[in-house]
Amino acid sequence: MTRSVPIAQVSSESLRGLPGYWIRSLADSWLEPAELARVVDAPLADLHAEWLAARAAERRVRNRWLALRGNAALLRGLAWFGVLALLASLPRLASIGLGALVFPLGLFWMLALAIEPGPIEPVLRDATIIDLWRKPEPVVLPVTARPRPPKPLPPSDRGHADTRGWHRPSRRAPASAHPQRWLDSGSGLGARPPADSRSARE
Amino acid sequence: VTRKSRKVERLPRVSPKELVILQLLGEHGPQYGLWLVQNSAGLLKRGTVYVTLGRMEDKGLIESFLEKRDPSASGLPRRFYRLTHAGVAVVRAVELAQALLHRPEMVR
Numbered sequence: 001m002t003r004s005v006p007i008a009q010v011s012s013e014s015l016r017g018l019p020g021y022w023i024r025s026l027a028d029s030w031l032e033p034a035e036l037a038r039v040v041d042a043p044l045a046d047l048h049a050e051w052l053a054a055r056a057a058e059r060r061v062r063n064r065w066l067a068l069r070g071n072a073a074l075l076r077g078l079a080w081f082g083v084l085a086l087l088a089s090l091p092r093l094a095s096i097g098l099g100a101l102v103f104p105l106g107l108f109w110m111l112a113l114a115i116e117p118g119p120i121e122p123v124l125r126d127a128t129i130i131d132l133w134r135k136p137e138p139v140v141l142p143v144t145a146r147p148r149p150p151k152p153l154p155p156s157d158r159g160h161a162d163t164r165g166w167h168r169p170s171r172r173a174p175a176s177a178h179p180q181r182w183l184d185s186g187s188g189l190g191a192r193p194p195a196d197s198r199s200a201r202e
Numbered sequence: 203v204t205r206k207s208r209k210v211e212r213l214p215r216v217s218p219k220e221l222v223i224l225q226l227l228g229e230h231g232p233q234y235g236l237w238l239v240q241n242s243a244g245l246l247k248r249g250t251v252y253v254t255l256g257r258m259e260d261k262g263l264i265e266s267f268l269e270k271r272d273p274s275a276s277g278l279p280r281r282f283y284r285l286t287h288a289g290v291a292v293v294r295a296v297e298l299a300q301a302l303l304h305r306p307e308m309v310r
Contacts, residue, residue, distance in 0.1 A: 005266055
């Protein structure tokens with residue numbers, strides 16, 4: 001808050017030709033009268049007093065040096081004032097920025113809550129969720145039991161009956177090779193079996 | 203006990219430059235900015251002393267007035283600064299605090 005200060009009622013035109021005239025004219029356009037009186041007019045008044053005293057003493061070099069130095073100090077003071085004003089307004093700027101950030105986010109959140117869909121059916125939910133990273137499981141087809149072919153019967157050594165009812169020996173071994181048949185054939189004990197049956201047994 | 207009665211009054215913050223200005227004005231009476239710069243032994247600068255004076259004016263430690271001069275005189279009138287009652291109190295408080303810090307036997 002800037003307190004009210006006494007302001008010199010001096011027109012800008014009356015300062016023409018004095019040092020700091022252009023700076024004061026520029027600052028007059030963007031500073032309030034109280035700030036102008038405090039930040040610009042106060043140092044300018046001291047500069048004018050010094051400068052006029054040097055001019056009265058006809059010290060030209062000092063006159064120019066005072067004008068140069070006074071203008072530099074005036075600009076430095078204005079820059080310092082601007083920095084302090086910016087620092088003083090930082091909390092207000094921060095609050096504005098925070099409000100500008102929080103308000104749209106809050107509005108978005110409220111809208112999102114308002115249009116949030118209710119719970120959906122599990123079937124639809126599973127159908128809509130596509131897990132791209134899940135490895136697909138192999139498809140297992142149902143296996144039906146097929147009828148197995150009948151097992152072939154082992155060849156019989158007993159032979160088989162032919163169409164006339166006569167007993168026919170097996171093709172795999174001659175009848176003399178079977179020990180029982182050899183006994184039944186009446187060869188008698190002690191007789192040597194035929195050579196073909198011995199070789200078949202071996 | 204109300205909340206207001208429990209509220210502690212904050213002491214005014216005074217920077218070293220402000221303290222120099224307060225002490226100079228307290229010793230020599232009303233002065234203008236350039237005089238303060240020239241008599242501060244280099245502690246105050248031309249470019250920043252007027253901003254500091256304005257801040258102290260906002261705090262209520264000093265007040266300013268324009269010099270009375272002939273209206274036909276060229277240039278701007280000088281702005282003089284003097285201590286307010288609050289400024290005088292701050293100067294005395296600081297002087298007392300410095301004395302107590304340097305002479306602890308004064309503290310009972």
